[in-house]
Amino acid sequence: MTDSPEKRSAFIVDVLTEEFGASMAVDPAAFRRKFRKMAASPFAFYRGSASLFYADQRGDFAGDRYLDDRTSRVWIHGDLHAENFGTYMNASGRLVFNVNDFDEAYVGPFTWDLKRLAASVALLGYAKALSDRVIGDLVTGFARSYLAELRAIAAGGDDAIGSITLENADGVLRRVLQQARLNTRVDLLAAQTTVDNYERRFSLGDGVHEIDAATREQVCAAFADYLDTLPESTTRHRPLAAGIKDVVLRKGVGIGSAGLPSYNLLLEGHTEALENDVVIYMKQAQVPAVARHIDDERVRSYFRHQGHRTAESQRALQAHADPWLGFTELDGVGQLVAEVSPYAADLDWADVNEPEELAGVLTDLGRAVARMHSVADDESSHDLVDYSTEESIVAAVATDDDGFTGYLVDFAHRYGIRAREDHQLFVDLFRNGRLPGI
Numbered sequence: 004m005t006d007s008p009e010k011r012s013a014f015i016v017d018v019l020t021e022e023f024g025a026s027m028a029v030d031p032a033a034f035r036r037k038f039r040k041m042a043a044s045p046f047a048f049y050r051g052s053a054s055l056f057y058a059d060q061r062g063d064f065a066g067d068r069y070l071d072d073r074t075s076r077v078w079i080h081g082d083l084h085a086e087n088f089g090t091y092m093n094a095s096g097r098l099v100f101n102v103n104d105f106d107e108a109y110v111g112p113f114t115w116d117l118k119r120l121a122a123s124v125a126l127l128g129y130a131k132a133l134s135d136r137v138i139g140d141l142v143t144g145f146a147r148s149y150l151a152e153l154r155a156i157a158a159g160g161d162d163a164i165g166s167i168t169l170e171n172a173d174g175v176l177r178r179v180l181q182q183a184r185l186n187t188r189v190d191l192l193a194a195q196t197t198v199d200n201y202e203r204r205f206s207l208g209d210g211v212h213e214i215d216a217a218t219r220e221q222v223c224a225a226f227a228d229y230l231d232t233l234p235e236s237t238t239r240h241r242p243l244a245a246g247i248k249d250v251v252l253r254k255g256v257g258i259g260s261a262g263l264p265s266y267n268l269l270l271e272g273h274t275e276a277l278e279n280d281v282v283i284y285m286k287q288a289q290v291p292a293v294a295r296h297i298d299d300e301r302v303r304s305y306f307r308h309q310g311h312r313t314a315e316s317q318r319a320l321q322a323h324a325d326p327w328l329g330f331t332e333l334d335g336v337g338q339l340v341a342e343v344s345p346y347a348a349d350l351d352w353a354d355v356n357e358p359e360e361l362a363g364v365l366t367d368l369g370r371a372v373a374r375m376h377s378v379a380d381d382e383s384s385h386d387l388v389d390y391s392t393e394e395s396i397v398a399a400v401a402t403d404d405d406g407f408t409g410y411l412v413d414f415a416h417r418y419g420i421r422a423r424e425d426h427q428l429f430v431d432l433f434r435n436g437r438l439p440g441i
Contacts, residue, residue, distance in 0.1 A: 016438060
């Protein structure tokens with residue numbers, strides 16, 4: 004971290020312009036909103052600047068003794084920070100707490116996931132006024148839990164704890180799962196739709212817009228193609244005759260999706276009863292930030308488009324993924340399609356403040372990430388990652404647990420400092436009009 008503020012500021016501008024420049028030209032207002040959200044705190048900045056993080060992995064933070072030909076080619080989440088965890092209802096009907104939001108997923112070095120999570124813990128801990136020692140202990144607990152679960156899975160799974168569900172969760176994560184269980188499809192539909200003349204339609208309002216007939220026809224055609232990408236095992240979850248009741252355009256969806264169009268489709272449920280209608284989204288997928296820094300033609304050429312890449316990656320990383328998960332094309336651009344689930348509940352870190360409680364949560368997150376990395380070689384296409392990822396990672400770490408945990412702790416502290424400094428530089432750039440295109 005020897006760059007002068009001026010040189011680092013120029014680097015930030017270059018990276019953000021390369022990552023977002025084309026999209027900023029199309030919708031500068033969306034990126035002004037995105038950048039204002041990023042300006043709110045170092046953590047918000049870190050969330051929205053994965054491209055900067057990965058540019059640094061190829062720069063002065065490059066070099067990693069735990070990477071080899073196999074551990075550099077693992078299905079990774081791509082944006083594994085502390086706020087990308089929550090609940091989902093899997094294809095078996097079980098509520099699971101796990102990693103979520105796979106928009107940035109790809110095939111790359113497994114340590115990049117762990118380093119991104121570790122640095123986010125440092126930022127989270129700093130915001131809660133925790134000491135460097137406590138932050139180091141939290142990262143150590145996460146890393147040791149990750150290794151313990153991964154080794155148990157590699158050894159056959161008898162000692163592995165497995166997915167985090169209502170059966171084995173406790174403390175904070177059990178509360179999150181219980182809260183998700185209280186959610187209902189009826190409540191989701193009431194929040195997003197109205198019933199008029201005995202039929203359900205989307206409610207229009209802030210960020211939700213009508214579309215013209217031609218656009219609706221294109222979206223419906225893309226939906227028909229999407230149905231062919233669903234696995235046969237999910238046939239029973241499909242709607243009655245796949246009937247589309249309504250389609251709307253949504254704007255301003257998420258800090259990472261600025262400027263990208265997204266459509267919500269209201270579908271007839273498995274019966275004609277109004278309370279089991281289904282809402283799915285179709286959103287334009289984007290090139291993941293990590294892909295710009297991985298030169299592997301085998302990976303790049305495997306995917307038909309970014310929608311295919313996102314869906315395939317999520318299926319690889321998430322055991323029993325959303326049965327509605329699929330992909331399609333709209334105007335020749337790849338789209339991700341999935342359910343707007345009523346059973347999604349995010350982990351709210353505002354409710355977790357004391358070191359003991361934080362340590363328990365991070366231990367569970369270590370297990371969840373290990374599970375994610377190990378599932379990939381079972382669920383993914385074997386011609387892309389055709390070996391046991393857990394066995395490869397365990398072999399790379401070998402008996403160097405202290406070195407491995409120390410490596411992540413050191414990175415967390417160093418990059419936490421860098422991210423806080425970068426945040427201030429970014430705010431100064433933005434407020435003084437030095438970010439081109441917005």
